[in-house]
Amino acid sequence: MKLFDTHAHIGLIHEDQMEQLLIIQRAKRKAVSHIVSICNSLIDFEIVYNNLKTADGVYHAVGVSPSEVTNPGFNWEQKINEFSKLERVIAIGEIGLDYYRNYGDKNSQVELFIKQLDIARSLKFPVIIHNRDAGKDILSILKTRLGEDGGIFHCYSEDWNFAREALDLPMFFSFAGNITYKNVRHLHETIYNLPLDRILIESESPFMVPSAYKGKRNKPAYLEETAMAVANIKGLDLEETADALYKNSLRAFKLPEED
Numbered sequence: 001m002k003l004f005d006t007h008a009h010i011g012l013i014h015e016d017q018m019e020q021l022l023i024i025q026r027a028k029r030k031a032v033s034h035i036v037s038i039c040n041s042l043i044d045f046e047i048v049y050n051n052l053k054t055a056d057g058v059y060h061a062v063g064v065s066p067s068e069v070t071n072p073g074f075n076w077e078q079k080i081n082e083f084s085k086l087e088r089v090i091a092i093g094e095i096g097l098d099y100y101r102n103y104g105d106k107n108s109q110v111e112l113f114i115k116q117l118d119i120a121r122s123l124k125f126p127v128i129i130h131n132r133d134a135g136k137d138i139l140s141i142l143k144t145r146l147g148e149d150g151g152i153f154h155c156y157s158e159d160w161n162f163a164r165e166a167l168d169l170p171m172f173f174s175f176a177g178n179i180t181y182k183n184v185r186h187l188h189e190t191i192y193n194l195p196l197d198r199i200l201i202e203s204e205s206p207f208m209v210p211s212a213y214k215g216k217r218n219k220p221a222y223l224e225e226t227a228m229a230v231a232n233i234k235g236l237d238l239e240e241t242a243d244a245l246y247k248n249s250l251r252a253f254k255l256p257e258e259d
Contacts, residue, residue, distance in 0.1 A: 008203045038061055041064065091128050097132070177208040192234065210226060230245065
């Protein structure tokens, strides 16, 4: 069995380089062969990227999250384009809108989001979408600005009605450890109804820890619990589900099947 963690904040689990590399090694012992490293800022991206240069199976997304809207950094657009050329950088993200927190104002978030969608389209990269209390605006913008390479709704939190409308877009739906809890019935309904070939899983570590590890900081090594939850909701075997999720992830990030 192979698992693909499509979204992990390795730099937020631990700042030390050796600890970060150990986190990845422990994940591999738990069948997590691929991890996409996510950072909120370009400064953090550069640090974590350099820390993980020697880590096989680790890929990177680069972008400015809505949390950094008031301070994206000097020449941030140019830097995203430069960093996108680095080895194993495979996506623009995480980007999007967050109306739950007071990150700047809505107009500035939307402007930052659209600019990065345009960069992704020009680079032919998929995007990793952060959406918190902003589903209506996210969907409206994606319908006009999303490139052909599509992207991923990370840590999907909307309901089945939103997903049904979003299925018309070249997007995947990624679920985190919160689906292992009983009180998220709207997510269980969404997973049940979604085509299996549009579903991904992620750790979203160090957040969204699965119920089996409640009280601990989340890590990519715990990803099997999330895969098992998808299998149970779909009424499928774990191995069959894990294989499908893994292949979906390769397609989502345009990686070769043999990688």
